[in-house]
Amino acid sequence: MSQVPMELLFYCRPGFERDLAEEVADKAGEAGWSGEAFHAAGGGFVRFRLAGDEPANGLHRALPLRSLVFARQSLVALSPLSLSREDRLSPILEQLAESGWSFESVWQETPDTNDGKALAGLTKALSRPLESLLAKRGALRRKAGGRRLHLLWSAGDRVQLGISFPGNRSELPGGIRRLRFPQSAPSRSTLKLEEAWHEFVPRPEWDERLAEGMQAADLGAAPGGWTWQLVHRGMHVYAIDNGPMNKALMATGQVEHLREDGFVWEPPYRLDWLVCDIVDRPARVEAMVERWLVRRWCREAVFNLKLPMKRRWPEVAACLQRLEEALARVGVAAEIGCRHLNHDREEVTVHVRLLE
Structure with a gap:
């Protein structure tokens, strides 16, 4: 039985989780959707789980990223996974197989926090073997409508899988635009x-x-x-x-x-x-x-x-x-x-x- 995505996953600046959760709840309500937001203070992301059994794709289309103030990235997401450190890849592959998702690229990401940055070595080590397995199974392929798989690692044994769509996502890793400060400018503002x-x-x-x-x-x-x-x-x-x-x-x-x-x-x-x-x-x-x-x-x-x-x-x-x-x-x-x-x-x- 295929797994239906029941959540939206949003990235934000750490410390603004409550603000994003309130915004999403208000705008979802205005669009005729109900659900519950989950977040941890300083975590850098918000999960919004829909009430009922309707897929989250409809709400994702009703709340385009450009219309949200506090969201850096917007994804249709599956339920978070708790992993064994001995075998992180098998549960990921199983959940993706149940979802039926296909995609053209894979982004492994972490929250914009110190703890998140400490996971960079793990995501790098997993990148090549994961993509190889996904390609062999046909999930990662050349033509898949521009869809992108995102893996948000909040800890070494916890990850949430989401998918993004062209035209309703940030094309920047983590949704963060990094600019170089021009030395001749008077202030960083x-x-x-x-x-x-x-x-x-x-x-x-x-x-x-x-x-x-x-x-x-x-x-x-x-x-x-x-x-x-x-x-x-x-x-x-x-x-x-x-x-x-x-x-x-x-x-x-x-x-x-x-x-x-x-x-x-x-x-x-x-x-x-x-x-x-x-x-x-x-x-x-x-x-x-x-x-x-x-x-x-x-x-x-x-x-x-x-x-x-x-x-x-x-x-x-x-x-x-x-x-x-x-x-x-x-x-x-x-x-x-x-x-x-x-x-x-x-x-x-x-x-x-x-x-x-």
Whole structure:
């Protein structure tokens, strides 16, 4: 009898398991599904087991990864396996045989934790013999619809098998985008904006939507981490901050530094981009960006919402709902995305693109 996948498996930044579990439960409920989330504090992943006997594939399609804030990866999963250290491979092969799954590649992964990283030697040692056995049994093959098998090792004797599908998964190991810090940038915060562009702007569209000669504003700019990214793309930037800006950035001639309050400053004309990484209450930042978007002062915006220590998902959900409703009231059509990026810490990144 074949084994039906009854779970979804999500990866996340360690420490945000509860937030992801709350988000998945809320959005699954809105889509008409019920289930129970399982997670351990600091574990770096969340299991969501469906109620009833319907396969998890339907919920997986109803909750695309790009629509989730706190998830790094989304998989349809089988039940976790507890293994004997003398024979780890046999139970894996048996469960896969029962599932009937076939796939084109195999990724062995661990949670983004110190304990997870310590398992790297084990996964490397198992990789070749496992793939050889899977190929002999016909599960690992050249043409299988782009499906990928994931093995999430949470301990040396515990693994969970999941499968991912093209178009509804991260193509990055662990769902983590790792970027190299540009040495000429004034601060490491520069990576947050670069990662946001990778996440929200398709790479083939960069030359059009992140074009040389565009006009941008950076609210809360000092010392210039986000401004550096705008200048690097050839944009002209209004840098709004009472603090000092990086001298090398100012020497480019592409930056106009205005020592003003970012919450009240208004642009002289419509800009291409608004970016903002101000440390303040999420609701206050959302209200400020909302004003920009309702008045069409920019075409696209990227801004961070600093999260409270508790009730992080409800705060994010409330901010996004207010923004969506405000734009709808005035008839402004927009694409809104929100993700907890790798280079974020206690914040999430929101992207809005007004649709002309």
